[in-house]
Amino acid sequence: MARTRAQNTLPRMDERRRRRRLALLLAPIGCLVVASMVGSALAPTLVNEHPVWLLALDARIRHVLLLATRVDPLPYYLIGTLRLTLSDPLFYLLGYWYGETALAWVDTNSGSMGRLLRVLERFFGKASYPLVFLAPNNYICLFAGASRMRPAVFLTLNVSGTISRLVLLRLLGDGAGSRVLDIGCGAMGWLRLLSDWVGPSGSCTGTDVAAGLLAQAQDLVAAEGLRNVALVDDDLFDSQLPEGAFDLVHARFQLAPLGCAAEQLTAYRRLLRPGGVLVLEDPDSSSWAYSPEAPRTAELIGLVRDAFRAAGGDFDAGHAAVHLLAGDGLYPTSRVEHVELAEGHAYLRLPLQFAASLRPRLEQLVPTADLDRLLADSAAEIERPGTRGETFTLVQTWATVP
Numbered sequence: 001m002a003r004t005r006a007q008n009t010l011p012r013m014d015e016r017r018r019r020r021r022l023a024l025l026l027a028p029i030g031c032l033v034v035a036s037m038v039g040s041a042l043a044p045t046l047v048n049e050h051p052v053w054l055l056a057l058d059a060r061i062r063h064v065l066l067l068a069t070r071v072d073p074l075p076y077y078l079i080g081t082l083r084l085t086l087s088d089p090l091f092y093l094l095g096y097w098y099g100e101t102a103l104a105w106v107d108t109n110s111g112s113m114g115r116l117l118r119v120l121e122r123f124f125g126k127a128s129y130p131l132v133f134l135a136p137n138n139y140i141c142l143f144a145g146a147s148r149m150r151p152a153v154f155l156t157l158n159v160s161g162t163i164s165r166l167v168l169l170r171l172l173g174d175g176a177g178s179r180v181l182d183i184g185c186g187a188m189g190w191l192r193l194l195s196d197w198v199g200p201s202g203s204c205t206g207t208d209v210a211a212g213l214l215a216q217a218q219d220l221v222a223a224e225g226l227r228n229v230a231l232v233d234d235d236l237f238d239s240q241l242p243e244g245a246f247d248l249v250h251a252r253f254q255l256a257p258l259g260c261a262a263e264q265l266t267a268y269r270r271l272l273r274p275g276g277v278l279v280l281e282d283p284d285s286s287s288w289a290y291s292p293e294a295p296r297t298a299e300l301i302g303l304v305r306d307a308f309r310a311a312g313g314d315f316d317a318g319h320a321a322v323h324l325l326a327g328d329g330l331y332p333t334s335r336v337e338h339v340e341l342a343e344g345h346a347y348l349r350l351p352l353q354f355a356a357s358l359r360p361r362l363e364q365l366v367p368t369a370d371l372d373r374l375l376a377d378s379a380a381e382i383e384r385p386g387t388r389g390e391t392f393t394l395v396q397t398w399a400t401v402p
Contacts, residue, residue: 021097025090032087036060052079059083061169061196068170077166084162088141092154095145103146106139122219127187129153129346133161135192135224153346160339165193167335171398172277177201178247181271183236184208184254187216194250195226205241207234236267244273252281255317256308261324269328272401278325279398282318287338288392290348294381300351300374307361318395330399338393348382348389 039046039058046054047063051070054063056079064080094102103121124131124143131140132149136158144154175197182189185206194204206229208214214231221229234241236254249268255261268278288301308315318336325332341348355362355375362371381387 025094029087029090039063055079056083061193062199064166064169065174065176065197069173073170076170077163080166081159081162084166085136085158087138088136088158089155091138091141092145092149092151095142096148096151097145099146102142106142129157130188132157133164134188136161150344150346152342152344156339156342156345164337168193168396169197171335172197172248175199175202175248179245180204180248181241181246181250182206183249183251183268185217185231186210186213188220189217189252190250191217191221191226191229192224194248195224195229198228200228202228204229205232205246206230207232207236207239207241209233209235237263239267239271241271243270246271246276247273248277248279250279250281253283255280255282255313255321255324256315257311257313259312259314261314261317261320265324265328269401274402276401277398278330278401279396280321280325281394281396282321284316284318284336284393284395286316286319286393287390288351290381290387290389292384292387294378294387294389296374296377297351297381300355300378303362303365303374304351304354304358306365307358310365311361315392318393318397321395321397325397325399330401332397332399334395334397336393336395339391341389341391343386343388345389347391348387349379350391352379352382 035056036058039054039056040060043054043058043063046057047066047070051067052075055067055071055076059080064084068076121139121143124140124147128144128147128149132144132154136144141154141158175194176199178198179202180194180198182191182194182204185191185208189206191204191206198204204226206214206217208217208231211233214233217231220226221231232241236258237260249271251264251268255264258264272278285301285305290297305315314320322332322334339347352375355371355378359371366374
């Protein structure tokens with residue numbers, strides 16, 4: 001993103017107005033910082049006597065983990081979401097309004113963090129949406145504003161990602177000291193979340209077979225200062241990791257593209273200690289739809305499913321995950337999540353993005369000319385005024401391994 005930063009969008013604004021607008025952003029940011037300091041200082045008392053106050057004052061991950069089972073669901077999700085997202089629009093507006101000026105100030109005043117922030121900034125240009133969804137810290141929100149990410153997209157990703165993290169943390173409970181594994185972590189995976197979850201006394205290992213993705217993940221780990229994270233080039237089907245070494249194994253989007261579900265499950269169970277937890281996340285396309293109806297886009301989605309099947313995978317693997325685990329003698333639990341897409345939302349183009357990445361496979365299924373016509377027709381349907389939609393469903397399934 002370094003070369004796509006928005007320039008200062010207020011070049012003609014008089015200095016007084018600039019200072020006033022900046023003060024309107026910095027004053028509440030300062031108040032939130034003070035609130036966090038107070039919450040952190042009083043945490044040993046508040047965590048037992050007034051846990052909701054602690055959540056409202058300082059909702060950093062380590063406190064959320066402590067409070068996940070001590071606070072009733074309604075205040076946990078309501079106050080937790082508000083507190084975690086409260087400063088994000090402020091940093092977004094700093095980047096959006098002041099562009100290069102704000103980013104240059106961060107570069108200059110970050111001290112030893114400057115180099116790592118520049119790495120994170122470059123990574124943001126390649127994965128802006130996942131970063132805002134999974135890791136919307138102050139710098140990510142600043143980069144989002146400076147890159148001119150649309151406000152509606154930013155808020156949708158930011159809020160939905162925050163709620164998803166709160167749900168996950170409540171489900172997982174306290175993971176301090178745990179040994180966890182993120183299989184197929186790619187450039188980010190769950191690394192940041194799991195690093196926070198296990199804390200300084202725990203360890204998080206991320207694996208992948210793609211050297212390029214591991215290199216990007218290493219840049220992210222360095223930029224975020226995730227000292228308890230190790231990255232390993234490891235093939236799930238010929239893993240060199242020790243047997244029974246992990247308290248939790250997480251695999252996201254592994255069943256869908258790779259198939260071989262029974263073999264994967266055997267590999268996951270080998271890596272878990274008795275009593276460890278297996279967490280799977282895979283898609284289910286049954287909710288992937290548009291309004292008004294988009295028949296050519298529906299045809300394209302069907303072709304994407306066919307391409308997965310032709311390669312031995314199953315795009316709808318999330319739908320069968322509960323049956324997979326239950327059939328292996330486990331007692332799984334699952335939850336599902338999908339996103340409603342307003343007109344103009346970037347995720348409306350997901351079928352086209354999948355088609356671009358799968359094009360060589362798609363061309364083995366249909367003639368190139370027919371594929372080009374299908375893509376053009378789908379793009380026209382998606383870009384119609386008033387078109388809305390829903391994403392595919394993400395199915396999260398987990399179980400304790402005896």
